[in-house]
Amino acid sequence: MxxxxxxxxxxxxxxxxxxxxxxxxxxxxxxxxxxxxxxxxxxxxxxxxxxxxxxxxxxxxxxxxxxxxxxxxxxxxxxxxxxxxxxxxxxxxxxxxxxxxxxxxxxxxxxxxxxxxxxxxxxxxxxxxxxxxxxxxxxxxxxxxxxxxxxxxxxxxxxxxxxxxxxxxxxxxxxxxxxxxxxxxxxxxxxxxxxxxxxxxxxxxxxxxxxxxxxxxxxxxxxxxxxxxxxxxxxxQPDPATFMETRQEADYPPKLNEVFATAREDEGDEVRAADGPIPDLWQEWPLRWLFELDTPGIETRAAVYPDGKRCVWLLSADGSWSRSEQPESGSGTVHQGGARRLWDDLERVRRKWEEGNRFSLHSMTAELSADGSHLVAPGGAWRFAI
Ligand SMILES: C[S@@+](CC[C@H](N)C(=O)[O-])C[C@H]1O[C@@H](n2cnc3c(N)ncnc32)[C@H](O)[C@@H]1O
Structure with missing residues (x-):
């Protein structure tokens, strides 16, 4: 003691x-x-x-x-x-x-x-x-x-x-x-x-x-x-802060392991070339948070293989998924399955953000009221319900 x-x-x-x-x-x-x-x-x-x-x-x-x-x-x-x-x-x-x-x-x-x-x-x-x-x-x-x-x-x-x-x-x-x-x-x-x-x-x-x-x-x-x-x-605010989300039960719902089991290696309903390099969502966190604001509730996973290939998975509770593969050199490939095209959504968000000159997320303003709350991107054209 x-x-x-x-x-x-x-x-x-x-x-x-x-x-x-x-x-x-x-x-x-x-x-x-x-x-x-x-x-x-x-x-x-x-x-x-x-x-x-x-x-x-x-x-x-x-x-x-x-x-x-x-x-x-x-x-x-x-x-x-x-x-x-x-x-x-x-x-x-x-x-x-x-x-x-x-x-x-x-x-x-x-x-x-x-x-x-x-x-x-x-x-x-x-x-x-x-x-x-x-x-x-x-x-x-x-x-x-x-x-x-x-x-x-x-x-x-x-x-x-x-x-x-x-x-x-x-x-x-x-x-x-x-x-x-x-x-x-x-x-x-x-x-x-x-x-x-x-x-x-x-x-x-x-x-x-x-x-x-x-x-x-x-x-x-x-x-x-x-x-x-x-x-x-x-x-x-300029300083990032992450907290666990609110829950109503003793635990959070389970992770989407079954959707991942399909997404891991399946060919999918659609295979196409990626529109630009596959982003590393763990490095490009502003894109990740923007995507979350635009298309909430998508689980993201990633892996790097010994041959240098990177994979990013997007998983939705409705069974939709995407797997985007980026070889060490050359262009990426996107596989998508289920009702929604999740990688299309991510690429749409990235294009819109690039049109907005990749604004800093800290330049967004907040308008919060009991009738509805929003984050508003610079210029006011892009509003996210929060
Ligand atoms: C990161 S901890 C809080 C840390 C705490 N302020 C401290 O200084 O130790 C988050 C807390 O939020 C609580 N929480 C989760 N959902 C909630 C809800 N719906 N209403 C109130 N509290 C909730 C969790 O039980 C957890 O204890």
Whole structure:
């Protein structure tokens, strides 16, 4: 066991690192014992074909525990339906993270963008470990903070752990895409991504209030200020931020493995030459997010083969798929199957983006209202419902 005060040194070092551009949050980061909120977590097993996770359960407040808790890293606490707190040490769950303690640097930069000040009434969407609620409570006053999560275990665990160090914000287990506990918020910050932007958030934000959120399946971070006309106007921020999307169940729907089984090598209903080089959607992320905005909900996968050939798959829940193959030299080939032509959609989005001089996604503006929310590309001709 380390010196019980060792965490404060570690928290101060973390604060030095993550609040350099947001000094108003320095005290809150230095004074918040993140290790109390995250006693156990999951780490991906390297090179595991099944994408399995293993538990990390260090001795409480040990050097290893403090080193992880006060690093600027995300700690995944729940995988699929399994929370590390409730799992057996030898469990190896597979699946996607369904809750985590977000990296402190990202929480702080979002809080800075939120421009929350002492006395503001704030809604923290996505309690998770309770870390963001703890920072807000310390600086803004617990009585001004409401934190909500869809998962009642998470809310109960966070409430008990926050109380251990004197933090008692209002906490509720609700699906935040539905009705909210209150209205008249000065600030709403979501550490879970959404699409559509819930109407209830826009109704609950008072004129002059600010919303900071991300759009599901993209890294687009939006900041918008509510006007007197019920429309929140804002923009896409330059710093990318990715969060898990909202869920209503204990886990997300399964990945499209059956569609992939067909798409992997089938000839398809249509084979054609690609219109230009096959993009690497993991490098060309602006194209990937634009495609997601235009044609939501398409699962993307990629592989590089030993001969240098690259493959990109687009998969849809309706069974439509495309496989685009780019040999190391020469032109690419596209295979498509099912009711929709997904690669045609991607090429259409790319052409339109090129006609728009490949505008920066951060130059898009946001118009959010309970009647409908949009991101608008420069010039106004291309609008995406979000
Ligand atoms: C990345 S974690 C939040 C991190 C947290 N703010 C922290 O500082 O530890 C996202 C959280 O959103 C929650 N969530 C998912 N869907 C939700 C929904 N529909 N309503 C409210 N919370 C939701 C998840 O259960 C998860 O705990």
């Amino acid at each position: 380390t010196n019980p005060e060792a965490w404060t040194d570690a928290a101060t070092a973390l604060a030095d690192k993550v609040t350099a551009n947001a000094t108003e949050w320095r005290d809150a980061v230095s004074a918040t014992p993140r290790h109390v909120l995250v006693p156990r977590w999951w780490e991906r097993i390297p090179n595991s074909p099944a994408e399995a996770w293993e538990m990390v359960a260090p001795d409480f407040a040990s050097k290893a525990h403090l080193s992880a808790a006060y690093s600027d890293a995300t700690l995944v606490t729940r995988v699929g339906p399994t929370h590390a707190d409730e799992a057996q040490p030898d469990e190896k769950p597979t699946g996607s993270p369904t809750s985590s303690s977000t990296l402190p640097g990202l929480i702080v930069s979002m809080l800075h963008r939120l421009d929350a000040r002492p006395g503001h009434k704030v809604l923290d969407v996505g309690t998770g470990s309770g870390y963001s609620a703890a920072l807000m409570g310390r600086r803004l006053g617990d009585e001004n903070v409401t934190s909500v999560d869809v998962d009642s275990y998470l809310v109960q665990a966070a409430r008990a752990r926050l109380a251990e160090f004197g933090r008692n914000p209002r906490m509720e287990a609700i699906d935040a895409t539905g009705e909210l506990p209150e209205s008249g918020y000065d600030r709403i910050m979501a550490t879970v991504s959404v699409r559509p932007v819930p109407k209830t958030w826009l109704r609950a934000l008072r004129p002059g209030g600010r919303l900071v959120t991300t759009i599901a399946h993209t890294a687009l971070l939006i900041t918008a200020d509510m006007g007197d006309d019920g429309i929140a106007r804002g923009s896409v």
